[in-house]
Amino acid sequence: xxxxxxxxxxxxxxxxxxxxxxxxxxxxxxxxxxxxxxxxxxxxxxxxxxxxxxxxxxxxxxxxxxxxxxxxxxxxxxxxxxxxxxxxxxxxxxxxxxxxxxxxxxxxxxxxxxxxxxxxxxxxxxxxxxxxxxxxxxxxxxxxxxxxxxxxxxxxxxxxxxxxxxxxxxxxxxxxxxxxxxxxxxxxxxxxxxxxxxxxxxxxxxxxxxxxxxxxxxxxxxxxxxxxxxxxxxxxxxxxxxxxxxxxxxxxxxxxxxxxxxxxxxxxxxxxxxxxxxxxxxxxxxxxxxxxxxxxxxxxxxxxxxx
Amino acid sequence: xxxxxxxxxxxxxxxxxxxxxxxxxxxxxxxxxxxxxxxxxxxxxxxxxxxxxxxxxxxxxxxxxxxxxxxxxxxxxxxxxxxxxxxxxxxxxxxxxxxxxxxxxxxxxxxxxxxxxxxxxxxxxxxxxxxxxxxxxxxxxxxxxxxxxxxxxxxxxxxxxxxxxxxxxxxxxxxxxxxxxxxxxxxxxxxxxxxxxxxxxxxxxxxxxxxxxxxxxxxxxxxxxxxxxxxxxxxxxxxxxxxxxxxxxxxxxxxxxxxxxxxxxxxxxxxxxxxxxxxxxxxxxxxxxxxxxxxxxxxxxxxxxxxxxxxxxxxxxxxxxxxxxxxxxxxxxxxxxxxxxxxxxxxxxxxxxxxxxxxxxxxxxxxxxxxxxxxxxxxxxxxxxxxxxxxxxxxxxxxxxxxxxxxxxxxxxxxxxxxxxxxxxxxxxxxxxxxxxxxxxxxxxxxxxxxxxxxxxxxxxxxxxxxxx
Numbered sequence: 001x002x003x004x005x006x007x008x009x010x011x012x013x014x015x016x017x018x019x020x021x022x023x024x025x026x027x028x029x030x031x032x033x034x035x036x037x038x039x040x041x042x043x044x045x046x047x048x049x050x051x052x053x054x055x056x057x058x059x060x061x062x063x064x065x066x067x068x069x070x071x072x073x074x075x076x077x078x079x080x081x082x083x084x085x086x087x088x089x090x091x092x093x094x095x096x097x098x099x100x101x102x103x104x105x106x107x108x109x110x111x112x113x114x115x116x117x118x119x120x121x122x123x124x125x126x127x128x129x130x131x132x133x134x135x136x137x138x139x140x141x142x143x144x145x146x147x148x149x150x151x152x153x154x155x156x157x158x159x160x161x162x163x164x165x166x167x168x169x170x171x172x173x174x175x176x177x178x179x180x181x182x183x184x185x186x187x188x189x190x191x192x193x194x195x196x197x198x199x200x201x202x203x204x205x206x207x208x209x210x211x212x213x214x215x216x217x218x219x220x221x222x223x224x225x226x227x228x229x230x231x232x233x234x235x236x237x238x239x240x241x242x243x244x245x246x247x248x249x250x251x252x253x254x255x256x257x258x259x260x261x262x263x264x265x266x267x268x269x270x271x272x273x274x275x276x277x278x279x280x281x282x283x284x285x286x287x288x289x290x291x292x293x294x295x296x297x298x299x300x301x302x303x304x305x306x307x
Numbered sequence: 308x309x310x311x312x313x314x315x316x317x318x319x320x321x322x323x324x325x326x327x328x329x330x331x332x333x334x335x336x337x338x339x340x341x342x343x344x345x346x347x348x349x350x351x352x353x354x355x356x357x358x359x360x361x362x363x364x365x366x367x368x369x370x371x372x373x374x375x376x377x378x379x380x381x382x383x384x385x386x387x388x389x390x391x392x393x394x395x396x397x398x399x400x401x402x403x404x405x406x407x408x409x410x411x412x413x414x415x416x417x418x419x420x421x422x423x424x425x426x427x428x429x430x431x432x433x434x435x436x437x438x439x440x441x442x443x444x445x446x447x448x449x450x451x452x453x454x455x456x457x458x459x460x461x462x463x464x465x466x467x468x469x470x471x472x473x474x475x476x477x478x479x480x481x482x483x484x485x486x487x488x489x490x491x492x493x494x495x496x497x498x499x500x501x502x503x504x505x506x507x508x509x510x511x512x513x514x515x516x517x518x519x520x521x522x523x524x525x526x527x528x529x530x531x532x533x534x535x536x537x538x539x540x541x542x543x544x545x546x547x548x549x550x551x552x553x554x555x556x557x558x559x560x561x562x563x564x565x566x567x568x569x570x571x572x573x574x575x576x577x578x579x580x581x582x583x584x585x586x587x588x589x590x591x592x593x594x595x596x597x598x599x600x601x602x603x604x605x606x607x608x609x610x611x612x613x614x615x616x617x618x619x620x621x622x623x624x625x626x627x628x629x630x631x632x633x634x635x636x637x638x639x640x641x642x643x644x645x646x647x648x649x650x651x652x653x654x655x656x657x658x659x660x661x662x663x664x665x666x667x668x669x670x671x672x673x674x675x676x677x678x679x680x681x682x683x684x685x686x687x688x689x690x691x692x693x694x695x696x697x698x699x700x701x702x703x704x705x706x707x708x709x710x711x712x713x714x715x716x717x718x719x720x721x722x723x724x725x726x727x728x729x730x731x732x733x734x735x736x737x738x739x740x741x742x743x744x745x746x747x748x749x750x751x752x753x754x755x756x757x758x759x760x761x762x763x764x765x766x767x768x769x770x771x772x773x774x775x776x
Contacts, residue, residue: 007500010751014504017755018762025763041721042523042767141763148764149520149724157720 026139029146036075036161037145038154043089044124046071049145051098051128052136054083062298063105065095066112069227072272074163077279079286079298091118093208097125100214108221110258110285111212113246114229114271116201117238120208175266175277184269185230192238201241205249212255223289224255228262228281230270258288309350310563311515318346318472319567326571327495335493336467339571343472347427350476354426358470361392365436366465369443369483373452385440393433396426398638428476430635434602435469439483441606448484455487464490473568479561479578479598482605486573493572505754506566512731512757514559519766521552521728525692527716531705532698537716542706544717544725549692550685551729554582557596576601581736583684586676587665588652591684603632622657626650636691641699645690652683 037053040046050071054060062082064070071086078084083106085095092112097120099109126132136142145151154161216222226246233239250257261284265277273281286298309315322342325331331338348355368385372378442448455461468486469475528545530536561578568575576598585591592600608628614621626647633646659665665676689706693699717725745753 010501010747011504013748013751014508014754014758017751018758021755021759022762025759039720041724045523045767146763148760149727153720153724 022139022141025146025148026141029140029143029151032155033140034145034151034154036154036163038150040144040150043087045144045147047087047090047094047124048128049143050085050087052143052145054085054098055102055128055130055137057083058104060106062108062110063099064110064112065099066092066227067095067115067118069114069272070095070112072268073278073282074275077275077282079282081299086112091115091120091204091208093120093204093211094125096208096211096215097122098128100211100218101125101129105215105218105220108223108289109215110223110225110289111208112227113208113224113250114227114242116204116208116242116245117196119200119204120211175264175274175280177266181266181268181270185232185267188270189232189236192233192236194237196238196241198241198245201245202249205245209249212250221293222256223258223285224250225258225260225285227271227273228260228265230267231262233270256292258285258292260284260288310560311511314349315346318342319570323570327493332492335571336463336490339472340463340467340470343467343470343475346472347470347475351424351427354423357392357426358428358432361389361432361436362466362469363462365389365439365469366462369439369452369465370458370461372440372443373449374458379444382440382444386437389433389436389440393429395420396423396429431478431480432469432475434480435483437606438480438602439465439468442483451484451488471568471573473564473571473573474575477557477560477564478596479564479576480602481575481598482602485576489573498570498572503566503569505750506562506569508754508758508761510559510562510564510566511761512559513555513562515765516757516760517728517731518552518556518559520764521548521555521725522766524717524721524725525549525552528692528702529698530716532693532702535701535705537705539706539708541716542702544722546685546688546706547681548725548729549688550583550681551732553688553691554579555732581739583681583732584677584736585680585684586673587660588649588656588680588683589660591680592649592653595684599632599635603628607631618658622654625653625657629653633690637694639694639696641690641694641696644696644699645687648687648690652687 037049040049054063059081060083062079064073064078064082064084064086066084066086067090068086068088070084071088073084073086075084085098087095092115096109096111099105130137140146212222212224224246226243229239260281265280266274267277268274289295290297322338326335326338344355344359347358365385368381372381372385443452455464464487465483467490468481468483471481471486474481525545525548527537527541528549531542531545558579565575565577578596578598580594580597582591582594585594608624611624611627612620613624616624627650629646629650630643631646633642633644633649636642636645656665664672667673689699689702693702
């Protein structure tokens, strides 16, 4: 009997071909890593990619956690040794739970408390646990941000790098409201003006509190922040309820709140900050934390003077 | 119940590790029956008795029909019973009245039955049961069905034919006279491993890499339908993208089913034959979901008279068969409209099939016909994509005219990625159409690449579109 039939040679050929491509691709993405995180058409892919980057960024001292509001802050606006785990379409509790998955959490975690109607995605958090992603941890080719389509798209179009370059040039500009943003803002106001189930918000805030408390217990300095929103949003029931619930669940006597004023800011849609405003808000958060904790000033790569 | 999962891999691996051992040769069918029931039970354990009873009854009815009472009334009762089961479970969800509220006001078994979810694969296993009892009644299949004289073995084989797990939940619909003769002891040396692995790898690639990644973009169709976002170009592009997605999804699934069945020595029918090169709607239906169209032709169109009862009756038969075929997919009017749309298309093109437009062999005319049919089919997918008819109308609204200042949902990078994902569908049609042969080394590289992409570029969703039927 022949040990290798044409069948088995064919199968072995496929296996070798797969192995060769796999090794080559791992080498490629390791030698030429993407500088910026590419955009993903799917929210969960974007979360995964963001978390994979965070879990690989060992020297993270400051971590911003939140929803798309946090994600809207360009990476280049963050101080050195910091990371933004913003989950577009998601909630802060998921981001904080993800932050806690690392064996050595960051020294400072800033928690965005603007959205409380969304539930924690426990299934997603569980799937990101190291024991469920052995292959992703070991082989870069398995990481979401290295998926061939997004990787080559980024290499050929340099889309994310161009956007980042634009952001750097926008950072020190003067924020001003554009007329076309008014339409998006009125849509946001319309979307948030309805009766919200307060009990859902209370429940979600309590879940967030559990994860925040877990981080505090591990010696992390946690700061809660409500990202500034357009004055029109202050009037809607959703925002009022978020303020009410969050202040009850996280009393300022027990938790560090950072109050960021909304002077000279502009928003695409009333809640998501445009770039130069995002830069100002991050600087103000940094100033407040430095002032409260007495730690050295944050080291920003962009310098626009005082905001 | 999922084909691309560790559980499924373990099930297939476990069965294969014992299946070909000489000591288990006589137990091969039992092993596959147990494996199939485990497979189904992991998805819907509480509906396993329904499947078991349906499959056993079909076997017993087939035995009665072929052995003793080759009686039309018994046949009619059998077919009607299976159609009733299908109708009950599938169409109780038609929103004519609130089933849940009604059920809650009742007691006893009816309440229990009304509250049961749609059994997975019911459309497929009831059709196979019908095929079994109809074939048992037909004299032309007597040789095949009489080859097994033992009642117990016959019923066991029939049971196995209906529950065989690779094709249980979404086909291909196998006809009894094609499957039953295949039930015999299997030997590993007879398995074409090369063909089975090529089929499985292609299936994984089409399903997980192409369909699941395209799904990310076609989700925008919901935004168009529900919120009116996007513009006419988005709506048109996404319709064509959905054509590629649904083909890759169902074609990929079918390849997996065929490949896994081949590992156990069974041949399932081909379900697709590069459908998007069809030059007429009738040709499309000879290439798309072949097992369903052939089932409808054999068990519905011909019994209704086919094309033997004059032109008008032929058109009517086509429309009725296609409308019922549409309704088979689900309890929603839009599925019926999808079938009707195709039925009317078939009836309208029929008188012109011998005209210059359909017979000309000029390349430009061939291209024109192919594009016309592809556009027709893609347009019809709107009804398929949106079970709610209001959504269909909203989508059509955007497709016909969108607000001039409405921002597009797809940017140039999205279009580039969509193009890259649809490219293999185009290449596959092209290669098969021109019967292009590749040498072995090149084939190995292609299958290696497909497997590599399956491991690193799987799409975020994993639901099979046809599992809902």
